[in-house]
Ligand SMILES: [Zn+2]
């Protein structure tokens with residue numbers, strides 16, 4: 225066994241952050257400069273800006289507002305840089321209700337990293353046709369979207385799958401949804417994720433979690449780890465105050481999952 229195999233995962237990055245360019249960011253101080261200084265304060269060697277993006281070159285029947293087009297997300301360029309910290313240009317995109325992914329092939333080239341969210345299930349009219357009412361429906365879509373994403377031909381080495389245990393799955397009831405997805409289904413899906421080499425996002429607050437919550441919210445990640453998936457951290461911060469305590473939580477998640485450096489998803 226080489227030395228790196230036993231080396232504890234170093235939380236040295238944050239690959240999911242929004243700035244004022246995302247319409248859901250209402251904090252004027254969440255600028256690229258502020259994000260870079262957050263990264264430096266926490267000793268991160270890389271940080272990635274991932275504002276919401278639906279490529280206007282990708283046609284969709286959904287009711288997307290066109291304010292998250294390329295001119296909008298690229299208005300942050302050039303990103304400020306600092307010695308020892310790479311500031312990467314990324315985006316967070318969605319899959320519409322026809323399972324179309326919101327980035328065209330040519331635009332894919334322009335990003336260092338693309339996060340696809342399969343769990344923005346609250347966006348009826350966009351990601352799902354009609355409003356999801358029950359945990360059963362939400363569980364069906366959770367699985368169906370991930371399955372469909374994995375059938376695509378994408379540059380997997382620079383793709384991440386966002387917040388798989390987010391509250392957006394079903395408002396206030398995500399804890400009822402996740403237990404409906406069996407270990408077997410999770411194993412099949414995460415084995416495929418591991419084959420593709422896609423990054424699995426860790427965006428879950430383990431500090432202060434009860435053991436019951438831990439069983440529900442961490443089970444998918446434990447199974448993903450068993451299947452050989454690679455993980456990256458993402459705070460999904462939309463405001464400066466959300467960046468406080470982030471690194472501490474990343475370290476706590478690392479310990480909860482006993483992650484090693486070999487479990488890390490690395491962007492080139
Ligand atoms: Zn998201």
Ligand SMILES: [Zn+2]
Pocket residue numbers: 240242316460
């Ligand atoms: Zn996000």
